[in-house]
Amino acid sequence: MTQAVTTATALVSVLAEHAAKADAEGVFPHESVQALREAGLFGLLVPTEYGGMGGDLGDLVEVAALLAGGCLSTAMIWAMHCQQTDVVVRHAGERLRTELLPRIAEEGYYLASVTTEPAKGGHLLSASSAIEADETELLVRRSAPVVTGGEHADGFLVTMRAAPDAPPNQVSLIHLHRGQADTRVVRDWNAMGMRATRSVGMELDGATAPHQVVGTPGEFRRVAMDSMIPAGHLAWSACWLGAARDALDALVALSRSRQRPGGLDTRSELVRHRLGRARVDLELASAYLLRARDEVLLRRRTGASMDVRALHMQLDTLKVACSELTFSAVDRLVQLGGTMTGYQRDAAVPLERHFRDLRSASLNYSNDRLLGAIGTLTLLDGAGQLF
Template sequence: MAPRVIQERLAPVLEAAAGNAADVDRAGRFPREAVDALRDSGLCGLTVPEAEGGLGGSPHDLVEVMSSVAAACGSTAMIYLMHVAATMPVAVAPPDGHPGLLREMASGAKLGTLAFSERGSRSHFWAPVSRQAQTNGSVAFSATKSWVTSAGEADIIVSSALVPEGGPIDSDLFAIPRATPGIEPGGPWTGMGLRGNDSRPMSLEVEIPAGWRLGSPGEGFRLMMEAVLPWFNLGNASVSLGLATAAADGAVKHATGSSFQHLGESLADLPTIRAQLARMHIRTDALRSYLHEVAGSLMQPDDRTQLRVLASKAYANDTALEVTDMAMRVCGGAAFSQHLAIDRFFRDARAGHVMAPTADVLYDFYGKAITGRPLF
């Protein structure tokens, strides 16, 4: 997509996100202004084909848009990411029982999210422990989902559940309206970062039409791996990139603008500080290049694409931890006392690592793949 088109759509989103990010973080409130702007911008359909009402954007566009939103407000970016990740399996396997759902998600009329993680299987999202019972065209299951971003705000929840009979990864995905009886978000969200995310536990005690299933029976695992994971990993990595970039830029601004009056020098006159700033910039620059390499690989898959998808999130999550930590150090007490936005980037960046597939799991998967072992 033309960069100018993206910039025009992004501008009001970034303005609303940046203008409210500090308050969203302080109050732990949903970033309504920015999410409303997103819903109005058309960017909810960024990665949906134009024929289905989307913008037909590429993985490269996702990297740029998601990282820009994250640099303005991490909470908004993660809400946006979960929407994109919920939309893509709907695009690949539209549910018969929800005609028009993809267009509604692409237009922003319906905000989506994922409910994969369960209390019983923790971060191993590919193995839900909730199991369906099926009768006469309907499906019933009860699930204790441990985290659902936008739990009280999303319109559509893409949820997993095991098929009635089968092994631990034989699942289905369902697109379930949040207003469905039997869906109860848990208590209020509180976290050290991404404080506007509304990421709450959710209990589902539902009986729903079988037509809300995405794809054919038993296709859940395939959809998770092929329709969700590439976009989620690249998007999550882009959130990390945005947070790291914002921290690096913020550190340069602080170091060049803060002076030792008695010496007539700025922080940036110290060689150790300059070297830290250089490391931060080189790492974020390398990360951006790598994510575009992964994006290109998704557009023209080859035998390294799977590895790159695995690596992208782990590498980006770790880079964000390192760079935001350096920024805290360079900016000293000014960052620690929350006078800058650096501590927010630092706290927000912690989430990427623990979001499933966690960075440690991805390293293990990558190691399995290059040593010829099955991933699951």
């Protein structure tokens, strides 16, 4: 067991302690996030030479699943920060890495992602707002309808069109310190689930230095294919799986306890059947997550290209499959729990919160968009190499 896993295991109860209140009030989970910072987990992916834990995406998957068992909103905030950290580690210049990575490791500097825009929604590889350059700075004026934890971030990684005359697919990724920008919340977050992520709409207006461009200017696609997409899909899927696994474990524990409701009689074939179907959903999600994780880790170890059609088909499939299967599992558990155990907000097992949170999974970078991309690739190579 790694240090990170040991640390995360000890913190699950902290996250669980604050999860219900943060969800009910729709507030950022300050206590839980601070606990992760103080434990050094915000620096999980920061190399040891910069003061971090030196973890890889395998560690990210394992820790994300653990934390999500305590609070899915907190786990997602942390996982998306780690996604941005991975981008900095792999693609920032040495000056920016030297400035930023020690702060992430030592202070828990929180990086938020700004990739959505009103005109394009969540489409990752294009941008509408353009960078404007003067003699020494790059001017950033950006509106984003969804920024997870944006009110509380210390810095942002922002996608922008590379220049006013650049096409929409010529995108740069820019790091912007909060102190370099005026930030304003323009839309509140009053969502069905994932309420504590505080994924508000924001406007950013500031200026940054040229060395704060991450990757080659105008070539964000390379950054996304190598880092942002693999890290994001693996981390999100692990979070969803961890939350659904916690829901199943908690319901099974309740069924074995003296407080067991009558509808959870473990001698019932129907109860066993429904538990079995939920377990099958999670086994399938877990197996595909581990397959994708291993492929990404192998490519990173060997230096193989990540910009491979078959890999991104696999990553898109991972996101769609895990988002659907984990929600399906919890939906089955709600049905099994019934009105009192499955549907009540104050039930002994928080199935109602898990249900609302996991309903967002298919909307978080829309499955419809990903299925369209998968369908387009399927027209090119059919079933592909399945074995």
